[in-house]
Amino acid sequence: MTDSVPLDDLYQEIILDHFKNPRNVQKLSxxxxxxxxxxxxxxxxxxxxxxxxxxxxxGIKYEAKGCAISTASASMMSEALMNKPVEDARVxxxxxxxxxxxxxxxxxxxxxxxxxxxxxxxxxxxxxxxTMSWHALDHVLDKMSVEK
Amino acid sequence: MSCFNANTxxxxxxxxxxxxxxxxxxxxxDNAATTQKPHHVIHAVQEYYEAYNSNVHRALHFLAERxxxxxxxxxxxxxxxxxxxxERSIIYTRGTTESINxxxxxxGRKNIDEGDEIILSEMEHHxxxxxxxxxxxxxxxxxxxxxVLEDGTLDLNAYTHLLSSKTKLVxxxxxxxxxxxxxxxxxxxxxxxxxxxxxxxxGAQSVPHVSIDVSQLDVDFLAFSGHKMLGPTGIGxxxxxxxxxxxxxxxxxxxxxxxKVELEQSTYTELPHKFEAGTPNIAGVIGxxxxxxxxxxxxxxxxxxxxxxxxxxxxxxxxxxSGLTIIGxxxxxxxxxSFTCEGIHPHDLSQYLDREGVAIRGGHMCCQPLxxxxxxxxxxxxxxxxxxxxxxxxxxxxxxxxxKEFFKT
Ligand SMILES: Cc1ncc(COP(=O)(O)O)c(C=O)c1O
Numbered sequence: 001m002t003d004s005v006p007l008d009d010l011y012q013e014i015i016l017d018h019f020k021n022p023r024n025v026q027k028l029s030x031x032x033x034x035x036x037x038x039x040x041x042x043x044x045x046x047x048x049x050x051x052x053x054x055x056x057x058x059g060i061k062y063e064a065k066g067c068a069i070s071t072a073s074a075s076m077m078s079e080a081l082m083n084k085p086v087e088d089a090r091v092x093x094x095x096x097x098x099x100x101x102x103x104x105x106x107x108x109x110x111x112x113x114x115x116x117x118x119x120x121x122x123x124x125x126x127x128x129x130x131t132m133s134w135h136a137l138d139h140v141l142d143k144m145s146v147e148k
Numbered sequence: 149m150s151c152f153n154a155n156t157x158x159x160x161x162x163x164x165x166x167x168x169x170x171x172x173x174x175x176x177x178d179n180a181a182t183t184q185k186p187h188h189v190i191h192a193v194q195e196y197y198e199a200y201n202s203n204v205h206r207a208l209h210f211l212a213e214r215x216x217x218x219x220x221x222x223x224x225x226x227x228x229x230x231x232x233x234x235e236r237s238i239i240y241t242r243g244t245t246e247s248i249n250x251x252x253x254x255x256g257r258k259n260i261d262e263g264d265e266i267i268l269s270e271m272e273h274h275x276x277x278x279x280x281x282x283x284x285x286x287x288x289x290x291x292x293x294x295x296v297l298e299d300g301t302l303d304l305n306a307y308t309h310l311l312s313s314k315t316k317l318v319x320x321x322x323x324x325x326x327x328x329x330x331x332x333x334x335x336x337x338x339x340x341x342x343x344x345x346x347x348x349x350x351g352a353q354s355v356p357h358v359s360i361d362v363s364q365l366d367v368d369f370l371a372f373s374g375h376k377m378l379g380p381t382g383i384g385x386x387x388x389x390x391x392x393x394x395x396x397x398x399x400x401x402x403x404x405x406x407x408k409v410e411l412e413q414s415t416y417t418e419l420p421h422k423f424e425a426g427t428p429n430i431a432g433v434i435g436x437x438x439x440x441x442x443x444x445x446x447x448x449x450x451x452x453x454x455x456x457x458x459x460x461x462x463x464x465x466x467x468x469x470s471g472l473t474i475i476g477x478x479x480x481x482x483x484x485x486s487f488t489c490e491g492i493h494p495h496d497l498s499q500y501l502d503r504e505g506v507a508i509r510g511g512h513m514c515c516q517p518l519x520x521x522x523x524x525x526x527x528x529x530x531x532x533x534x535x536x537x538x539x540x541x542x543x544x545x546x547x548x549x550x551x552k553e554f555f556k557t
Contacts, residue, residue, distance in 0.1 A: 007503050011496075011554070020557040042495050042511060043525020067493035068555065126495070 009119040010126070011068060018072035018113070023079055026061040033063075034143055037136040039128055044070045048136045052144055056085050062133065069117075069126050074133035076113050086141060093138050100127050152450045158535045160186040160442075172505025175540035180325045180353060180484045180531035181509055182375045185439070189378060192438040193431045204430055205404060205421070219430055222437030223420070226385055229440050230370065231361040236390050236419040240428055243384035244352040245275040247371030248319070250386055250423060251348055252279035254396045255369075256317075262288040265314040267345070269294040269302055269331075270521060271324045274514045276350040276371075280319060294320070296521060300327035300476030307336065311343040318347045322354035326515045326529065327476030328459075328484040330354065337367055346392070352376055356533070357455060357482050359448035362387055374432065379439035383432030386423070393419050400425035451534045458532050459483040462541045469548060475522050483532030486513070489548070492555045494526040500554060504547035506540075 033047045044066030051059035060078040064071050077096075081089045096114065098104045102121050106114065120130045158164055161184045166174050176184060196218065202211035204219045223235045232238060241247045256279075260266070266280050270293050284291050292310045295303040302320075311318075318340040323330050337347045348369040351360065355370070356377035362370055369392075374383040388396075398405055398416055402425035407415040416422045443451065462485055466472055471490035489497055494510030501508055509529045512519045519527055530544060 007500060010499065016555075019555075040512070040516065040525070042493070044493075045525075067496045069496070123499070126499070129495070 010123060012116040012119065014113050014116040015068065015072040018075040019068040022064065022071055022075040024061055024075065024082075025063065028061060028063050032061075035136045035139045037132055037139070039066075039070075039132055042067065042129070044129060044132055046070070046074055046133050046136050048133065048140050050137065050140050050144070052086060052141075055087075056083065057081055057089055058083065060137065062136075064133065066132075067126075067129050069120060069129040070132055073117060073130045076117065077133050077137060080112065080114055081137065086145075090138070090141065093134050096134050097131055100131050152446070152454050154454065154535065154537050157446065158537065160188070161535050162187055162190070164535060168505045169503055172503075173543070175506045175536075175543040177506060177508045177530040177532065177536065177540060177544060179533040179536075180376070180513075180529065182381065183356065183378050183533050184535065185378055185380070185435070186442050188442055189380065189435045189438045193380060193435040196431050196434045203427055215430055218434045218437070219428070222433045222440070225437050225440045225444075226387075229360075229444065230355065230385075230387060231363050232387055233363060234390055237387055237393065239386040239388065239393070239420045239423045240433055241371075241384045241386050241423075242382050242429070243373040243375065244273075244350060244371045245373075245384075247369075247384055247386035248276055248348065248350065249279045250399045251369050251371075251388070252283045254399045254423075255346075255392070256280075256283040257287075258395075258397055260284075260287045260289045260316055263314065264289045264316045265292050265310075265312070266290070267292045267294060267307070267310050267315055267318045267320075267340075269320050270296040271300075271302070271327060271329065271515065271518050272319075272321055273325055273350065273352065274516070275352075276319055276321060276348075277517070289316075290314075296327075296518065300324070300329045300478045301480075302329075302331055304332070304336070308339065311339060311345065313344060315340070315343050315345040318345050319350070320347075321350040321352075322360075323351075323357070323482050323484070324476070324515075324518075325353045325484055325531075326486050326513050326518055326527065327478060328481040328486075329476055329478035330358070330480040330482055332480070333367070334365055337365055341366065353482065353484065356443075358452050368392055374436040374439060377439055378442055379436035380429075380432040382429045383436045390419065393423070398425070399423050402426045404428075446534060454534060455483045455532055458536060458538070458541070459485070461538055462530065462532065462544075465541055465545050469545070469552075471552065472548070475524075475527055484529060485531070486527040486529040488524060488527055489552065491557060492551060494528045496555060497528050497548075497551055500551040501544065501547045504543070504550065506544045506547050508544065 032049045034049045036047045038045045046064045048062045064074045163184045200211045200214040202215040204216040226238045294307045340347045346368040351372040355372040370387040375381040405425040407417045475486040498510035
């Protein structure tokens with residue numbers, strides 16, 4: 001296609017794959033949506049719901065409208081945190097957010113596809129795109145723990 | 149002057165002569181955000197700092213004298229550039245935003261009362277919207293909005309119906325920074341005056357690109373920014389009719405704007421200095437004067453016709469790209485062209501184009517309500533100026549086609 005691979009640090013193959021075929025996406029009815037987040041600056045939008053059984057996340061569904069980075073990040077999150085105990089998921093969310101802010105490194109073996117999002121760090125304006133869905137899920141978990 | 153030579157013009161702009169990333173020339177197409185500066189402007193600013201840096205209107209020494217003369221010289225250039233009558237009508241501000249806030253704060257607080265109406269349009273930049281929201285909330289006044297039609301023009305029929313004896317002010321943009329639409333302001337000003345209302349024009353996008361005659365327009369206020377017309381940032385103009393400015397209370401209090409100061413009270417100095425408290429952006433003003441000279445040298449008529457050609461060229465090329473929708477189809481238009489590209493978020497697109505050397509904007513362009521109206525939250529926009537050439541547009545089109553391939557699902 002092109003002689004040099006453009007933007008390969010930001011739009012890695014795996015990110016484009018998640019963007020083009022996002023996992024666990026589902027149209028959600030308004031009652032199902034637990035949290036809706038929006039970034040008014042770029043219009044990214046995400047609606048998330050999750051299912052927790054016996055302290056373990058057994059389902060994450062979302063509807064996302066946004067850029068490749070935010071869509072891919074939501075998709076990766078839905079895979080990475082599935083079947084995790086809520087506490088572990090919380091830690092993972094915190095770790096991911098800290099990584100995006102450049103406060104810590106991602107460990108290659110643990111992070112799987114997520115490692116591809118490392119490149120986003122170098123584009124300060126895009127960090128929010130990557131973290132939005134994670135924030136949203138964090139809020140979903142807050143909400144569920146209060147409702148219990 | 150007779151023959152417009154974009155190549156020669158381009159060579160006056162040092163920034164444009166650079167190669168980005170892996171060998172891509174820079175195609176700068178974000179001129180509605182801010183424009184590049186010719187070396188004349190850069191040198192004028194540098195010369196001020198190197199040869200006669202000093203405060204203005206205060207000291208009597210050599211440097212101060214020279215700085216004051218240069219500072220006031222720009223005011224004369226502005227008078228002639230927009231066809232005003234007097235320097236007393238020309239207030240230096242930080243830019244369009246501050247100019248509009250000055251009017252909202254000073255004129256607005258004095259003249260707007262509960263139940264009064266201010267007419268704006270749905271295509272206003274946040275800077276010609278938020279100051280009026282603040283004022284209206286404080287005074288319990290009402291904001292009325294001229295709708296934007298599908299083609300990106302204003303609903304002038306609705307405007308006629310909105311005007312009434314309650315209307316105190318019509319504040320509208322001359323040219324939309326998103327849709328490119330040039331509004332029929334002469335007619336709108338006449339209608340407002342018949343209804344007894346004043347008119348403020350946001351000229352941020354028009355003054356840099358078309359020739360403006362405030363006397364003929366009979367407009368009451370005109371706001372614009374130096375940085376969008378080859379000048380430095382942090383310098384803008386508020387033009388106001390002398391009698392209206394005269395009747396307005398000060399905006400900022402401080403040095404420069406006073407006549408006599410006592411501990412309990414002060415009297416204020418004459419126009420225009422009444423509205424220019426504190427040490428101003430002297431280098432900015434001097435650079436701005438140089439920018440006006442540059443534009444006058446080329447001729448605003450020539451700038452306008454050249455940009456029209458380039459705009460038509462860009463539109464015709466963009467229209468051929470499948471999945472691309474141009475937002476704003478007004479016939480009377482300038483060179484700001486917004487569009488969406490099916491399946492590609494505007495931020496992904498501008499990021500991709502950047503790597504191809506093409507600088508365009510992606511986002512809401514400070515017009516969230518307008519962008520929402522076109523069923524979107526973000527758009528892409530290219531915007532042209534006199535140093536752009538067909539090659540910039542060709543580079544954009546080629547990069548767009550590549551981006552479509554890259555993000556294809
Ligand atoms: C139509 C319009 N109005 C107002 C502004 C604000 O100008 P400034 O940021 O220079 O004050 C802009 C610039 O973005 C504009 O395009």
